[in-house]
Amino acid sequence: MTFDKFHCTIGPLTPASLIMLCLLTSGCRIGPTYRLPTVPTAPAYKELDTSTWKTANPNDAAVRGKWWESFQDPQLNALEDRIDVGNQNIAAAAGNYATARAVVRETRSQYFPTLTTTPSITNMRVPVTPYVPGFTGTTYTDYSFPLTASWAPDLWGRVRKTVQAKEYTAQSDAADLENVRLLAHADLAADYFQLRGVEAQKELLDATIVAWQKYLDLTRALYKSGLDADEALAAAESQLEAAQAQDTNLGISRAQYEHAIAILLGQSPSAFAIPAGTKEIHVPEIPVGIPAELLQRRPDIAGAERAMAAANAQIGVAKTAYFPNIVLSATGGFESLSFADWFAWPSRFWSIGPSAAETIFDAGLRKATVSQYRALYDESVANYRQTALTAFQQVEDNLAGLRILSQDLQQQDAAVQSARRYLTQATTRNVAGLDPYLNVLTAQVSLLVYQETYVTFQTQQRITSVQLIEALGGGWNTSQLPSPKQVSLQPSNPSPKAE
Numbered sequence: 001m002t003f004d005k006f007h008c009t010i011g012p013l014t015p016a017s018l019i020m021l022c023l024l025t026s027g028c029r030i031g032p033t034y035r036l037p038t039v040p041t042a043p044a045y046k047e048l049d050t051s052t053w054k055t056a057n058p059n060d061a062a063v064r065g066k067w068w069e070s071f072q073d074p075q076l077n078a079l080e081d082r083i084d085v086g087n088q089n090i091a092a093a094a095g096n097y098a099t100a101r102a103v104v105r106e107t108r109s110q111y112f113p114t115l116t117t118t119p120s121i122t123n124m125r126v127p128v129t130p131y132v133p134g135f136t137g138t139t140y141t142d143y144s145f146p147l148t149a150s151w152a153p154d155l156w157g158r159v160r161k162t163v164q165a166k167e168y169t170a171q172s173d174a175a176d177l178e179n180v181r182l183l184a185h186a187d188l189a190a191d192y193f194q195l196r197g198v199e200a201q202k203e204l205l206d207a208t209i210v211a212w213q214k215y216l217d218l219t220r221a222l223y224k225s226g227l228d229a230d231e232a233l234a235a236a237e238s239q240l241e242a243a244q245a246q247d248t249n250l251g252i253s254r255a256q257y258e259h260a261i262a263i264l265l266g267q268s269p270s271a272f273a274i275p276a277g278t279k280e281i282h283v284p285e286i287p288v289g290i291p292a293e294l295l296q297r298r299p300d301i302a303g304a305e306r307a308m309a310a311a312n313a314q315i316g317v318a319k320t321a322y323f324p325n326i327v328l329s330a331t332g333g334f335e336s337l338s339f340a341d342w343f344a345w346p347s348r349f350w351s352i353g354p355s356a357a358e359t360i361f362d363a364g365l366r367k368a369t370v371s372q373y374r375a376l377y378d379e380s381v382a383n384y385r386q387t388a389l390t391a392f393q394q395v396e397d398n399l400a401g402l403r404i405l406s407q408d409l410q411q412q413d414a415a416v417q418s419a420r421r422y423l424t425q426a427t428t429r430n431v432a433g434l435d436p437y438l439n440v441l442t443a444q445v446s447l448l449v450y451q452e453t454y455v456t457f458q459t460q461q462r463i464t465s466v467q468l469i470e471a472l473g474g475g476w477n478t479s480q481l482p483s484p485k486q487v488s489l490q491p492s493n494p495s496p497k498a499e
């Protein structure tokens with residue numbers, strides 16, 4: 001505990017001297033000073049390929065605000081613009097933040113005195129008593145209008161530390177709200193790209209079925225003319241029917257992703273639909289920056305840091321229990337047996353004076369409480385560091401994923417081109433009667449598998465891009481976090497509600 005320097009002489013503990021003592025000890029600070037703990041960071045991301053990914057500059061706005069617009073998909077933009085209003089997880093987080101702000105205002109009220117009144121008009125009957133000869137009892141009315149004021153000066157900083165803890169908690173809840181919003185937007189984009197990936201697979205299968213139907217018709221004609229065996233016809237039929245079944249089954253995945261998007265928007269899946277789309281989706285370049293910047297760009301890291309600051313303030317609150325609790329109270333008002341004289345000056349009454357309460361023995365309760373909050377602070381430090389380390393891992397994971405997927409797409413595209421050339425050659429040789437239809441069947445299946453794999457890699461690339469943006473904080477920055485003063489103000493507008 002430290003005190004600002006002062007020198008004075010305090011006489012008898014009168015109300016005036018007590019007030020002077022409150023003013024002089026207002027600089028008392030109890031509890032540990034908050035210092036931001038260090039987190040192991042590297043000078044650059046290991047998986048960062050500067051030939052593919054830009055290093056973010058302080059004025060680079062490529063990943064800010066509506067980051068999903070960088071994918072240049074109007075349908076995705078329209079969906080993302082609706083999520084802040086309809087998503088129930090965002091609404092719940094907003095309610096939690098509003099609650100935290102109200103708790104701050106509740107706590108700040110302890111800085112000020114309380115004033116209460118309990119006016120009453122009471123009819124009373126005094127019975128006969130043998131101790132007063134000749135007294136036969138009486139009935140009278142008591143008119144009372146008391147006012148009671150009490151104030152517990154914050155001598156040891158208990159209220160101040162409690163207010164700080166609640167303000168930091170509200171800031172943490174504000175960061176949590178932003179994190180929930182970021183996750184909701186990222187989940188919607190990922191589900192949307194999954195849905196479009198299913199549509200791309202269906203488009204591929206639809207074209208394949210048309211081609212295989214032509215092959216089946218040709219094989220059937222050859223079979224009828226005696227130029228091909230029933231074995232080839234059966235193989236062509238089974239191959240087409242299997243592709244048709246696979247094509248139909250894709251409807252399940254598309255419906256599930258569409259329903260998931262409806263829930264993210266806070267709508268009933270029964271009244272929601274996304275029109276089919278075949279537009280090519282642009283994969284943007286993403287400014288990454290350096291690992292140290294990530295500590296300022298992730299709302300979950302900011303939330304963990306503010307929770308840590310709140311836990312540190314709670315240690316100070318616990319330590320104030322070692323000091324006496326001083327209360328200055330005053331009571332005054334009017335009381336009379338006559339309504340006409342109720343508020344007359346001679347009917348006044350008053351009392352004023354301080355009181356103090358100090359715990360002499362608590363069997364180690366206060367010491368254990370301080371130890372408890374120290375342990376909670378140590379836990380919050382570990383949570384903060386783990387959150388930061390996990391964020392670094394997520395960025396590295398997605399950078400590695402995008403780097404490898406870029407290579408996968410190039411290699412898979414080459415495989416598709418080779419399979420298409422092989423199919424052309426196998427078909428030509430089969431029509432010329434040089435090779436059996438089995439070679440054509442093998443080539444067709446290989447081409448389809450390679451094309452499906454290419455579509456899968458494309459979808460993974462889009463989703464990994466979203467995950468990288470999410471891992472980088474979606475353009476958020478700690479400068480957007482409300483200040484302690486802002487969280488203590490009465491909101492001018494109510495919290496947003498879902499439609």
